[in-house]
Amino acid sequence: MALNIPGGEFLTGSLDVISQSLTIPVLIILLVIVIISIISLGGIIAEYTSRRKVPVGTIRDLIYEINAAESHEKLNGVISSAKIPKSQKKVLSEIASSSELGDSSREALARKLFEFEEEKTEDALRKTDIITRIGPTLGLMGTLIPMGPGLAALGAGDINTLASSLTVAFNTTIVGIGSGALCYVIGKVRSGWYDRYLSDLDALIDAVLDRMGR
Numbered sequence: 001m002a003l004n005i006p007g008g009e010f011l012t013g014s015l016d017v018i019s020q021s022l023t024i025p026v027l028i029i030l031l032v033i034v035i036i037s038i039i040s041l042g043g044i045i046a047e048y049t050s051r052r053k054v055p056v057g058t059i060r061d062l063i064y065e066i067n068a069a070e071s072h073e074k075l076n077g078v079i080s081s082a083k084i085p086k087s088q089k090k091v092l093s094e095i096a097s098s099s100e101l102g103d104s105s106r107e108a109l110a111r112k113l114f115e116f117e118e119e120k121t122e123d124a125l126r127k128t129d130i131i132t133r134i135g136p137t138l139g140l141m142g143t144l145i146p147m148g149p150g151l152a153a154l155g156a157g158d159i160n161t162l163a164s165s166l167t168v169a170f171n172t173t174i175v176g177i178g179s180g181a182l183c184y185v186i187g188k189v190r191s192g193w194y195d196r197y198l199s200d201l202d203a204l205i206d207a208v209l210d211r212m213g214r
Contacts, residue, residue, distance in 0.1 A: 019145055026142045027168075030175050033131050033138070037179045037186075040128055044186050051193065054084055059200050063207040072099050075211060088201050091117065095208050103213055110205050117201060121194035128183035128190070135183065139176015143169040 062082050069075035079092045091113045098106050150165030 016148065019148065022141065023145050023168075026138055026145065027172065030135075030138055030142060030172055030179075033135055033179045034175055036127060037131060037135075037182050040131075040183060040186050044189060047190075047193075052083070052085055054200060058083055059203060062204065066204070066207045066211050069211060072096065072212075075208070079208075084200070084204070085197070087117065088197075088204065091201060092204055092208050095205060096212065099212065106212060107209060110209055114198075114202065114205060118198060121198065125187055125190055125194070128187040131183040132180050132187060135176045135178075135180030137176070139173045139180075142172025142176060 062078070062084070065078045065082075066075060069078050075096050076093060079089055079096055082089065082092075094113060095106065095110050098109055101109065146165035146168040150162045150169070153159075153161035153165065
């Protein structure tokens with residue numbers, strides 16, 4: 001219908017040029033997404049083999065030990081010998097070493113340190129979250145863009161061009177959906193780890209603040 005109105009041919013031609021010009025950028029971005037997904041998969045495997053799983057009982061016992069510490073030196077000793085990740089020890093040690101601060105200032109320091117740990121976990125999840133959302137979208141774009149020339153080739157009886165267009169369409173769909181699904185799983189697994197990490201850290205920070213407030 002657009003061809004039957006003044007300027008319709010120009011408009012449809014412009015849209016066709018724009019859509020076809022997106023083919024190479026979409027393919028390049030999909031290739032980058034695949035590389036990032038593979039790197040993320042290797043990263044989560046390495047993280048799984050190196051991470052320290054902290055049982056609830058360990059956190060419970062550590063809270064009791066923090067509460068029973070008779071001095072700031074013993075409190076630091078309890079923290080340094082605890083079987084928790086080094087990043088948690090660093091936060092707790094910094095709070096435990098802030099004896100010269102008032103209660104409000106110490107709580108502000110603890111809150112800021114905890115927020116920094118939250119930001120680190122969000123940064124670690126951001127890449128996979130983005131791919132989870134845009135991977136299928138780019139796969140759909142990579143599917144639809146070649147279909148225009150493919151259908152035009154079908155009308156002209158050019159089977160080779162049609163087959164080439166369909167190949168690109170199917171490949172981009174598989175890559176986009178596959179990368180999105182993989183990053184979704186990676187993000188879910190990491191999110192569970194980091195939620196547990198932050199929950200443990202929050203409980204331990206409260207215990208240290210309570211002990212420092214005496």
